[in-house]
Amino acid sequence: xTPERILSDLIRLNTVNPxxxxxxxxxxxxxxxxxxxxxxxxxxxxxxxxxxxARLGSGSKKLLFLSHSDVVPAGEGWDFDxxxxxxxxxxxxxxxxxxxxxxxxxxxxxxLQLAREGAPLNxxxxxxxxxxxxxxxHFGVKYLLENCPDKIQADFAINEGGEEPVFLNGxxxxxxxxxxxxxxxSKLQAxxxxxxxxxxxxxxxxVIKMARALNALAGYEPEIRLIPEVEYLLQELLRVKGLDGxxxxxxxxxLLNGFEDKSFAETLRAMxxxxxxxxxxxxxxKTNVVPDQCSASVDIRILPGQDENYVISxxxxxxxxxxxxxxxxYVAPTFSTSQSDYYRLVEKTTREMAGDGVLCLPHxxxxxxxxxxxxxxxxxxYGIGHMDREFDQDARITIHxxxxxxxxxxxxxxxxxxxxxxxxxxx
Numbered sequence: 001x002t003p004e005r006i007l008s009d010l011i012r013l014n015t016v017n018p019x020x021x022x023x024x025x026x027x028x029x030x031x032x033x034x035x036x037x038x039x040x041x042x043x044x045x046x047x048x049x050x051x052x053x054a055r056l057g058s059g060s061k062k063l064l065f066l067s068h069s070d071v072v073p074a075g076e077g078w079d080f081d082x083x084x085x086x087x088x089x090x091x092x093x094x095x096x097x098x099x100x101x102x103x104x105x106x107x108x109x110x111x112l113q114l115a116r117e118g119a120p121l122n123x124x125x126x127x128x129x130x131x132x133x134x135x136x137x138h139f140g141v142k143y144l145l146e147n148c149p150d151k152i153q154a155d156f157a158i159n160e161g162g163e164e165p166v167f168l169n170g171x172x173x174x175x176x177x178x179x180x181x182x183x184x185x186s187k188l189q190a191x192x193x194x195x196x197x198x199x200x201x202x203x204x205x206x207v208i209k210m211a212r213a214l215n216a217l218a219g220y221e222p223e224i225r226l227i228p229e230v231e232y233l234l235q236e237l238l239r240v241k242g243l244d245g246x247x248x249x250x251x252x253x254x255l256l257n258g259f260e261d262k263s264f265a266e267t268l269r270a271m272x273x274x275x276x277x278x279x280x281x282x283x284x285x286k287t288n289v290v291p292d293q294c295s296a297s298v299d300i301r302i303l304p305g306q307d308e309n310y311v312i313s314x315x316x317x318x319x320x321x322x323x324x325x326x327x328x329x330y331v332a333p334t335f336s337t338s339q340s341d342y343y344r345l346v347e348k349t350t351r352e353m354a355g356d357g358v359l360c361l362p363h364x365x366x367x368x369x370x371x372x373x374x375x376x377x378x379x380x381x382y383g384i385g386h387m388d389r390e391f392d393q394d395a396r397i398t399i400h401x402x403x404x405x406x407x408x409x410x411x412x413x414x415x416x417x418x419x420x421x422x423x424x425x426x427x
Contacts, residue, residue, distance in 0.1 A: 001032065001112065003411040004092050007105035010069075011085035011094035017070035019048070020139065022131040025069035025104075026050040029129055032108065036115050041151060045131060045139040053151050054127045056115055061123025063425050064154035064379070065111070065418060067104035068133030068140060068370060071096040078402045090408045091392070097406040099399045100160045103384075104129055106414035113419055123426040128152050133370050141370040145377050154379055155425075156342040158418065161369040161383020164396045166264060168240050172358045174350050177383030178229055178343065179364040180372055181270070181301040182333035184311040188213060189324045190283075194292040203290035207283040210294040213319040214278050217298075220318055222273035224249040225303050229338050229362040230271045236361055237268075263397065270366035274314065275301045301366055304333040331368065334375035336382060338362040346382050349421045353413065354389070388413040 013024040026042055033040045033054050040054040074082035074095045082095040096102070111127050128151075130140035137143075144152050161177035190210040195203030226234070226249060234247045238255060247255060252272055259265035276298060283294025300311055308327045315325045337343065347360045371381035388409040398404040 001109065003105045003109040003415050004087050004408045006032075006108055007092050007097065007102055007406070007411060008085035008087050008094075010101040010105060011092070011096050012083055014083050015070045016073050016095070017132060017134045020070045020131055020135075021048050022069045023048045023050040025129060026052045029054070029108065032112065036112050038111065038115050043144060043148060043151065045143040049131045049139040051128065051130045051140055051144060054111060056111060056125045057121030057123055057426055059121070059123040059426070061426055062154040063123065063125050063422060064152060064157035064374075065107040065125065065127045066141070066152075066157050066159040066370060066374070066381075067100050067107055067129055068131070068160075069101070069104065069129050070132055070134050070140075071099065071101070072134050072400050075402060080403070082402075082404070087408070091405050092408060092411070093403075093405045095404055097398075097404045098395065099404070100133070102406045102411060103160050103414060106411055107418055109411075109415045110418040110422065113415070114422060119423075121422070121426040125422050125426060126152060126154055130370065137370050137373055141373045145373055149377065152374075156336075156380040156382065157371070157374050158346070158421065159369055159371045159374070159381050159383050160385070161365050161371055162385035163267065163363060164385040164387050164391070164393075166261070168237065169242060171240055172354065172389060173237075173240070174354060174358055174360045174386060175363050176338075176343065176346055176350070176360060177365050177369075177371070178338050178362045179304065179335035179375075180333060180368050181303055181364060181366055182306070183329060183331040183368060184300040184302050184308060184327050185329035186298045186300055186311060186315065187326045187328050188278075188296040188298065188315075188319060189326070190294045192290070192292045192294075195290045197286075197288035197290055200290050204292070206291045206294040209323070210281065210283060210296055213323045214281075214296060216318045216320075217276060217278060217315070220276050220314075222275070222314075224252060224273050225305065226252065226272060227304055227364070230364060233271075233361045233363050234268065236359065240359065267366060270301070271364050274303060274306060274311070275299075275366070276314075302333060304335050304364075307332070331372060332376075334372040335364070336371075336375055336380040340380060342380050343382060345425060346384070346421065349417060349424060350386065353417045353420060354386075384414075384417075386410075386414050386417055
């Protein structure tokens with residue numbers, strides 16, 4: 001089996017979450033592991049929700065390869081069937097090619113190749129293909145850690161989450177994710193007094209109250225925080241751009257505004273501050289009734305060092321005291337230091353595989369992956385988005401979008417990186 005064939009097969013298994021149906025992926029991988037005589041365990045967390053953990057080698061050291069088998073809905077407007085898994089002109093097409101079945105295919109291929117070689121490993125390589133990452137991990141990594149943590153316990157893990165490489169001033173830069181911002185989704189609730197819409201002055205319009213609060217929130221100016229890894233990341237990018245100076249809170253936005261790639265610049269900007277985005281508003285029941293209730297759901301992502309109390313105090317500065325504020329979905333930021341032998345091994349292996357002149361930099365993700373559960377359980381986790389030098393950079397915007405795809409050469413690059421990393425750590 002080749003990595004592109006494995007990925008093609010995985011894409012054809014529709015595991016859109018909800019409902020997930022990850023049992024189909026588990027059954028497919030079971031056949032591959034059976035054929036290769038690789039031992040594995042299957043843990044079903046609910047009907048048709050399942051996780052599989054395969055193991056290779058023996059010893060005290062443990063390295064975890066983690067990926068998730070569910071995908072987000074495809075939506076409309078694709079140029080091809082989202083679940084075709086077609087392989088054409090060196091590209092694999094379909095939902096999950098980048099998030100995250102491509103990584104899964106590379107991890108499975110690496111495991112199969114290592115098993116085929118038969119070289120003894122001084123430790124255990126664990127491959128975990130898990131469920132439900134796209135909807136919170138409740139049937140996947142979170143379930144495993146709560147019910148059978150020994151099955152995925154490891155010294156450190158390699159997961160998704162790293163930004164794809166970028167070219168800057170002719171130099172290729174690879175990224176290693178060392179942390180993730182936390183989630184502090186919040187709800188604002190405005191209360192008023194209802195009356196007939198024909199005489200609105202007799203009431204107190206909760207929608208208008210909320211509109212005023214959100215208008216004030218639209219002017220939110222977050223505090224800039226540069227954690228050491230992000231400060232180092234930005235300083236190195238400044239150096240690669242051939243610019244002098246020291247990155248600081250006062251000039252970071254000037255630096256970011258100078259990037260031509262706005263998507264990349266905004267991703268970097270989100271690593272330096274709390275972000276606030278009101279995304280859902282609900283209020284009113286009929287056109288002729290002044291509403292007495294209006295709520296707004298706000299997506300808030302926080303940096304290490306920020307917490308629920310910080311979020312509430314920041315919101316209060318803009319919406320005032322009359323609008324109740326509740327943090328109703330809180331996940332603390334997580335972090336794995338870059339000052340560790342594990343990180344240095346990932347960095348060194350990346351440089352060896354990618355060739356001369358590449359630069360490896362740590363970063364934190366604005367969004368979330370299953371690594372947050374591993375880090376909270378004491379397992380250092382590092383995210384990769386490694387791609388071949390010639391990868392299609394237009395494909396990066398297809399993650400959670402339409403026309404998702406990955407080039408075959410990048411699949412081999414990921415697989416080769418994983419094999420070399422496993423050999424190095426478990427030699």
